[in-house]
Amino acid sequence: MKFFVKFIDRYAPYILLAVLAVTVCMVPGIKRITIARGFDNDSLPAFNELVKSVKEVRKTFAANMRQVIIAVEAQPGYKVTDGHSLELIQKLTNTLKGIKVVKRDSLMSLSTVKSVQSSPDGISSEKLLAKLPSGSIEEAEFENRLAHDPFYYGRLISKDFRSSLILATAYDSADLAEIHNAIASAIEPLRASVPGVTITLVGDPEINYQLNASIEKDIIVFVLLAVGLILLSFLGIFRSWNGVILPLAGILVGIIWTMGLMGYYGEPILIISATLPVVLVVIGSEYGIHVYHVLSEETAHHQTFRQALTRAVSTVFSPLAMATMATFTGGMSLITFKIRPIQHFGIFMGIGTLILMFIAIVVIPALFKVLHKPAEKLQKSVVGGIMHATHLAENVLNHVP
Template structure:
């Protein structure tokens, strides 16, 4: 097969050029359909139960994704001054005009009700700030009113009165960036007496998508430039170096085009595909060009040289490409769709780059003008001769030869040092902290990070989690009502058609509203009936009322008291600023309904009393706010938890502490609870990703080891080939643990790249060593030769890949910086282990390897 591919390349170079050009152009056109997606919710499959429940909760409780606009006073002692409140009013009015904003749920001082007592037994609902305050008296009135509303303090106004917020619900979170920019433009027209901040997970995610798209257009070309300059330094021929650059660019365009053409969106993971493939795609080309440059001499027939070189390198290049691809294909085992897509297309890109290298490089080399090849060779020889004449010790080859001698002379010391390094790494791995937060994807000085920090200092928190309570036996209660009701209806004495109509209504009932509708229908039928059994009708009415009371569980005082106690426990926990529920509305309305005094800020003693407070609230300007905390049938209730941190570690601790409280203080009978909210979803996908990454890493590790054993037809050689991979993975994750760097999404993905690339160097080293040993029949001479062209090619590849990722260090997005830094380190460490530790181990095991 290898000979057929090489002959195709050498005999039909124009066909190779045309085919590559056409495929690349078509793929480039497919990229025009690009769609960017940075929603962490999509880290979970649509069938994920936690995601389904979260979206059901949003629908049932009429919840929306929120932008948070903060207004912090600059000089005045309090946000309660005429100018700042006027700015809040003006900005709120502007936000209400924006398309994409759910106006009815915008929340700020100017669009909430001031709840007060009109007279005993009667409530007054008035707009808190219907217009800009005209005097200090207006300001004082607003401040006093705010102090009486617990659900406003630390939500819309900070407890220290230094800041206010506007909550901006969006109809589509993908419009968050656009809406935020419109708000920023308007803010520029307001007074300079306040500082403004915009944050919230939707705008953070959408902003990341915009900046990610920009970063794609910057990092990939920069990586290409760095790689080009490096290879130009190594090979001194712009013409020759153009070949691997063509392969790299074509690989990236084809793979991205296929991915986008297949309908996949560009997520944070897949946005890194170009920067991953760019350096990896030139690896095989560097090996070929390195050996070609060493073997080609003026007067030799280049066709024969390139054919011999490619044939010689085909097997190790094939296995390194396959093992690298396996490392990325292993990501398909994770339960995270964007990671699966990333793994599949990077793995496919590696195999494509190998195929293009085999087909394109020979065709390109035989098409180059011979004079250019001679000039390249002349430059390389001049540099080598100059180094030898001047006795320079810092040349590439001389340095590598010194490394080789060191590895031979101090093999025991090297192995002892490597063992200490492994021990150091194992201890560090045990200290790894798994954590992530989309807001941390930005640098600390990014405006979103700054806004997040400032607002979480002054307010209860910009991150939310939802604790959802629901009646467990709703269907059983309704079924029992249906069964008993059918018996009673048949005994009421209505006509056959009336009885059939009422029974059909009862049979179709599935909710409290349906039972109420059936009761209304019964009253209508009784009004038209000529005669009926009053006793049976009364029994039917009593049964319905009793069932409705049982279903309306979140009108029952004892249940609300439980939620009240739970909320009191919640606010005492670290990282939680506040919680809100229907209990807060009930107590606020009850206070002003009874006496207006704080002693009546409590839950009424009866379900009828609770119901009365909620009926009163529904006459306010914002009756829909009630349904954010309970469903209209009162079978479900939601506690909105505001957190000052969106870190998964903190969310996990909150869950643990609340569930421990519930275990120690059992819920009222027939009530269950479940979690929802963005902070919770982030925790779910992070945990699934970590478990999935571990599974994929172990699976791929075993597969790669089997491949190594098969390739070298020896378990011992296979184990040696895994040495650089094993040490590199352990050391990198050990450093992460010791440094305190969180194990987040980018770090997790690095395991696949480490597995895929670290073993490449070992394959080339061992394969070339065994081939050279077969020729030389002498270990000492073989080792010396290994530190010439083979080690030279490995070091070049390590530098090309490592430095190829350095443009990511200049990115404004933390995941890109993390990937750039750690990948550069991975390449350098794995190359060093390959040319220092691996030979030392081989020499120690010499007598076993000779058998």
């Protein structure tokens, strides 16, 4: 106990520099974190029969998992079978042909497919959209051809002729952001080219991309909201900026260290692990409040920081250690789950709890020591300045007749 208190009292600035160095090293780990849409096959128990079947299906039909869909939809009163809408479909199809992330031979739309016809002479095929219809009569003829083609009617084009699909397959080597950015930027100039027609990008890669982006935004919003509320509560409880800065700094450092380790380990963020920063905010705020409150109370009753820290550690260490071990054990109990992301969530929650305990016992007292010392100097300088001004005023009054 005495060595611990003496160490913090003597080396507080160096402790903070070491913590800052470790924090800087953990930032690249956070940048390595990826976001996963859900539990992939590798996250589930390999011996499960359903998991085995899903793996086999994905292995056989992997291309279907990367299908990009562009929906061309007409508003009420419009149809996609008029000349302008069909020309838009042609332009979209040709645009997709020039995108590197899309397999060119996988493109399928009304402008690329062929119509198979049977006749007394045999079976013949011709391009479904040989030319664009130029009037209502030709549009009606084209709709009639579509209505009698079971391959595309109700599949590639809706039965009310108000929506049509453009299908393509993305390369496995392209990541979700690359697919989204390439296709979205390519079709953007065509979105408002035909009145009454909207273009929507969907498909499995796009849905995964939007979900990942949503999780990332939610993490930022939840963490900022939690930190903001904690900040206001600290300010209301302690009514001092030190009471806000010290516990809040401990929380932020704990989150950076934990998420940095998570990134270096290579564990992606899922819906369940997206709540980890908020959980750490809750745990860290509790630890920070206890330590800072006891330090503040003891500092007011003792002449030196070392005496105050000795009393504070003897008061707060035991209950804080018991609370930490209880939280750590609860997190580690999730290892019993057979789903890997839940196991890792429990592991990193336990690690984060230990980190927050270390920060509360070591870093917050060191920061308190550094911030408290200038306050003492400032108080002495102010008192000295007042006394000097008083003596100066007395001398002036003595010389005034």
